[in-house]
Amino acid sequence: MKEPLWIPTTDRISKSNLMQFIPFVKANYDFRGATYSDLYNWSVNNIEDFWESIWNYSSLIHSQSYNQVLVRKEIYNSQWFTGSKLNFAQNLLRFNDDHSAIISYRENYPSIRITYNELNELVARTAVGLKKLGVKKGDRVAAFISNVPEAVITMLAVTSLGAIWSSTSPDFGIQGAIDRFGQIKPKIFLAVKSYYYNGKHIDCGEKIRSIVEKISSIEKVILVDEFSDFTESESSNSDITNSIGFNVLINNTYEKITYEQTDFDHPVYIMYSSGTTGIPKCIVHGAGGTLLQHFKEHVLHTDLKRDDVITYFTTCGWMMWNWLVGVLQTGATILLYDGSPIHPNKDLLWKLVEKENISVFGTSPKYLSMIAKSGYTPKDDCDLNSLKTILSTGSPLSDENFNWVYSKLKKDVLLSSISGGTDIISCFMLGCPIIPVYSSEIQSRGLGMKVEAWDDNGKALQSEKGELVCIAPFPSRPIYFWNDPDNAKYRSAYFEHYPGVWRHGDYIKITDTGGVIVYGRSDATLNPGGVRIGTAEIYRIVESIDEVSDSLVVGQKWNDDVKIILFVVLKNDIQLNKELIEKINTKIRTTATPRHIPALIHQIKEVPHTISGKKVELAVTRILNGESVDNKEALANPESLNQFINLI
Secondary structure, three states: OOOOOEOOOHHHHHHOHHHHHHHHHHHHOOOOOOOHHHHHHHHHHOHHHHHHHHHHHOOOOOOEOOOEEEEOOOOOOOEEEEOOEEOHHHHHOOOOOOOEEEEEEEOOEEEEEEEHHHHHHHHHHHHHHHHHOOOOOOOEEEEEOOOOHHHHHHHHHHHHOOOEEEEEOOOOOHHHHHHHHHHHOOOEEEEEOEEEEOOEEEEOHHHHHHHHHHOOOOOEEEEEOOOOOOOOOOOOOOOOOOEEEHHHHOOOOOOOOOOOOEEOOOEEEEEEOOOOOOOOOEEEEEHHHHHHHHHHHHHHHOOOOOOOEEEEOOOOOOHHHHHHHHHHHHOOEEEEEEOOOOOOOOOHHHHHHHHHOOOEEEEOHHHHHHHHHHOOOHHHOOOOOOOOEEEEOOOOOOHHHHHHHHHHHOOOOEEEEOEEEOOOOEEEEEOOOOOOEOOOOEOEEOOOOOEEEEOOOOOEEOOOEEEEEEOOOOOOOOOEEOOOOOOHHHHHHHOOOOOOOEEEEEEEEEOOOOOEEEEEEHHHOEOHHHOOEOHHHHHHHHOOOOOEEEEEEEEEEEOOEEEEEEEEEEOOOOOOOHHHHHHHHHHHHHHOOHHHOOOEEEEOOOOOEEOOOOEOHHHHHHHHOOOOOOOHHHEOOHHHHHHHOOOO
């Protein structure tokens, strides 16, 4: 058996929300277990009872209760809590007191604090302004916005009216924004006029004008200044047609919000697939499923309490923003950060942990690796006593990431790797405060998420790599795709490989400890000589080598087989030579298998990434196999694809 890197103390276990939840379940349902494993098994074998327990335990605010917990047992057309009426924003604004709701930091400006009292008033005033513009139930409001309070405030106002929110970050290209928002035909467009990143001031005026010009459904543009404390009555003038400033929008007398009551599955968010292989799919998420799933993940898995401060380094174009904002229903404090995480110094975010007593810090393996390779050691420079949990997603954590956190950051911290996606606006696998952490493993499958690893024939595997599937309904599945009236795109995306079963597109192994190892996207799986290799298996090894700062691995068709091509970005003007190639191959051979060794290794200047930071394997695979890549606007650095044209 592997040795755990972290074991929760008896005190932490006893004070956890999970240990308060277990007696609740025992008192109300036929459950007699005591461990997380017992609770998980009960939750996935009693799906309706489990999700009803979350409805009750969360004290979900509703104006009308449900007739049935679950109608239709198929995942794709399951209907949850039928007959119920509720409002999404009302549940996120259930607290109305002097406790801090939002702390906002951004490059080049002072911080802002907003209490729950102030947040309720700002949302109410914004809702009045939107009503005056004709926003009503079912309308779409699109936001081209940085991670600032105005985004949270407007989202809450929009959903309080029963309208639908959709956002991207302002670093999206013009066509990328049009490809997304153009499909959903928004009535209102919220946009930040400019922002700072890495010390550079970036003006969004030209992008805004182009987007508004191309999307004819937009009736009014609301412009957000790069900084405001909401005390100004006017915003600066703009030459953008039909625009008003955000502070003009909210310049209304405070009125208590009248929350539009909606069905459980009423749409609140439209999110988007990455769009690296075509026009992005518009994924629609419902109010009730999002609320229940986020409550479960925040309260039971992340162990959030009212006195916690949680941050996640994210943009408004990534689902982790929606996930972070969902924390408001717990009454905890969310910290928003907008700007570069390492400007002007690498200690920036760790100093924020110290200054604001952040207890839950959300990040990515890429950031942790970058800090580790820089040589900076946060524990020697910052007071991290408040920090109890680190969340990480975007790609699998490597052994080196785990070891660095426990040796250079903090020994008594729960390192919680989490994995799910935009598709479910939540997680299939994530952390658990009452069980150990093992290197390279996500601690547990999520409660109520009947996740298995399947082979090609639909057989469940234990301690073997297979396709991530979910075989029982869960309430945060997409309610539908936009402009997909017969659900053809929806069924094709998840339910065709194994009919009726959710196939997520990740390659995983469920371990003997009950944890999960993620090996990367199964649609990017390498298959040389019939041996299935997840790309993350190679990244873990290659990016642990000192000279390598980033890497990309793809498969190229070759003589009715596939050969592995590895691309590396090297540090400090290092050049790839025979010695370094041999070092890389030896590390791969000794750490993995000879099958993992690439046929070719090439040096590149940068790895293509999506705007949310994920490596773009499929587009590069297409280029190497002589196929076209149509939608480069989905990339943060689309010009990086030029490196691969005619390279091999």
